[in-house]
Amino acid sequence: MVFIDTAEIVVHGGKGGDGAASFRHEKFIEKGGPDGGDGGKGGSVYLVADSSLLTLYDFKYKKEFIAEDGEPGRSQKQFGKDGSDLFIHIPVGVIVTDLETNTTVDMDKPDMKLLVARGGKGGKGNTHMATPTRRTPHFREMGYEGEVRHLKLELKLIAHVSLVGLPNAGKSSLISVISKAKPDIAPYPFTTKSPVLGIVKKGEKSLVVGDVPGLIEGAHEGKGLGLTFLRHIERSYVIAVVLDAAGIDGNSPEDAYKTVLGELNAYDQSLLKKPRILVLNKADLLNDEQKLSLKEEFSKLESIVIVTSAATGEGTKELVDIMFSLIPQVDEEPQMQEEKTILQLPPLPDDFSVTRQDDYWLVEGRWARYISRYDTSKPWDLQYIQHELKKRRLEEMLRRMGAKEGDTVIIHDKAFEIF
16 A cells, blocks of 8 residues: 555535425414424534554545535424534544644544534524514525635654664564564665554563654755655654664664764754664674674663664564563553543634725625525515624725725625615
8 A cells, every 4th residue: 555644635514404484384274384494404524533544545536525414494394404424534643734724633542533624504494583573484594504624634653663774774674573564675775665563562462663764864854765754753652773783785883873863863853862772683694793892882872772683583572572661651551531522623713805806895705605695686585684794794894995885795706786
């Protein structure tokens, strides 16, 4: 599967159903009153953190998601059916950003739910419009639009331990030995072109190890594959720096060590404050004296140094033991919450904007689109529009902006004239 860690999508809450304008027509009941039911609420859109997903591949081609509209009301005071909510599953570890408001939410726990687009409210039927002086209202309320949001999804993988190092340091071989992961392995640079996660088990306990694609000098500036995947190290509890101890890739272990730590520091200095394991890999290519000398040399720089070989299995069990010792929280049973909290993005404002065009004033926005759906040729609809215009103080705003008597005002797609 192609690894994709960023995506932009558009989500639409469902439109609320229109209210109904109807009257009772029953035998032996003269002059039946209004009995139009309310429209149903539009469906809302939720993002759900799903631990079974590892990439944003599902959003490579599908970019738009629309919840179901509410049904219109019916006669005999029957309510329209609410639209079904839409649940979009995303990997755990995705940071969700609303591109309009710059609000961000970190979906870093399994089963987290985030309300990203609310469904529109259903319109009221003419049953609600009757008054002592208006007994036969032909007016009903239109359903409201649902929220529309443009979202950016950025995945930061959640691994307890991240393996980092130069290309051909043997990270892929190492993770294939200590876990069930099956990465592509070959003796050329950038064999691993996307992060690989593996589950490492020790008895009844387990942790997640991530193989991050090889860093090169200048990775924090976008060179090679480093910048694309450096973000995936940020969530790790432990960083394991894997070096080619034999230097067969053309880099001495000392130079490789300086390069890797330099790139981590340049990207985010806090990465160097995480617990760190220095792994001298490919030990099968060294004799015992070389192994001892190299370990003593690096022990002056790092508190935890281990010699390993993915080819022979040397040191791999000790490496796993050290990983588990540095992450005590994996021993704890997760506490089940009695009730899962549903997070919400702040509601979008139900406002409008006014701009001056060549020879008219243009009113746009959610409210303008809603108002434009009413039929100005119907007295009740026109009365409602006038009420809304007064409530929003649109005429006052236009006057302050320089509008004069006789100017044309277009509200979304309906033209009015200022008197």
